[in-house]
Amino acid sequence: MIRTTGKLAAGAACGVLFVLGTAPAAQANQExxxxxxxxxxxxxxxxxxxxxxxxxxxxxxxxxxxxxxxxxxxxxxxxxxxxxxxxxxxxxxxxxxxxxxxxxxxxxxxxxxxxxxxxxxxxxxxxxxxxxxxxxxxxxxxxx
The missing domain is CATH 2.40.128 (Lipocalin)
Known part of the structure; x- marks a missing residue:
């Protein structure tokens, strides 16, 4: 159970980084x-x-x-x-x-x-x- 929670937490962290890292950059490039x-x-x-x-x-x-x-x-x-x-x-x-x-x-x-x-x-x-x-x-x- 600890391993599953760790995997879920890691996946959630990657998802947050993906959302935070790419969405603003795409709009920032639009002049x-x-x-x-x-x-x-x-x-x-x-x-x-x-x-x-x-x-x-x-x-x-x-x-x-x-x-x-x-x-x-x-x-x-x-x-x-x-x-x-x-x-x-x-x-x-x-x-x-x-x-x-x-x-x-x-x-x-x-x-x-x-x-x-x-x-x-x-x-x-x-x-x-x-x-x-x-x-x-x-x-x-x-x-x-």
């Missing part, structure tokens, strides 16, 4: 974006550009103010990606009434390559709620 970045999005032949300004708001949080598509949002580090979830509105292309939408975006913490998706939250014309109205691949590039 939060700060300053001005060019946002370049591509969807088929369509391309959009904007300037996004990032300001750190905590160890795993950056706020962003973009001149288009995203104003006053926050990205949070989840593993090796910065992720954003929010809501907004767009004009319904059928009725031209304001249409509530959900926006999600995420980008790789190292390459700064990401994806942006906009989904309807209500029906627009004959289109059902929950339809994807925009899905873009984008690249962030540090300015200066």
């Amino acid at each position: 939060a974006p700060a300053g001005r970045y060019t946002f370049s999005a591509q969807h088929g032949p369509s391309q959009r550009t904007a300037t996004w300004t990032f300001t750190p708001c905590g160890p795993t949080c950056v706020s962003v103010d973009g001149e288009r598509w995203l104003q006053n949002g926050e990205f949070h580090l989840a593993g090796d990606r910065w992720e954003y979830k929010g809501q907004g509105t767009m004009d319904c292309p059928v009725t031209h009434a304001p249409l509530p939408v959900s926006k999600t975006a995420s980008f790789d913490a190292v390459t700064l390559a990401g994806q942006w998706t906009t989904v309807t939250l209500e029906q627009c014309g004959r289109g059902p709620a929950g339809g994807v109205v925009g899905q873009w691949d984008f690249q962030l590039t540090k300015i200066g």
Whole structure:
């Protein structure tokens, strides 16, 4: 019984060292974006550009103010990606009434390559709620 307890204690100690030794180091290597970045999005032949300004708001949080598509949002580090979830509105292309939408975006913490998706939250014309109205691949590039 003493040997079993010793083995359990040794295993528990190794588990604690593993958790304490690797998790903080992985996040410590992620540098939060700060300053001005060019946002370049591509969807088929369509391309959009904007300037996004990032300001750190905590160890795993950056706020962003973009001149288009995203104003006053926050990205949070989840593993090796910065992720954003929010809501907004767009004009319904059928009725031209304001249409509530959900926006999600995420980008790789190292390459700064990401994806942006906009989904309807209500029906627009004959289109059902929950339809994807925009899905873009984008690249962030540090300015200066």
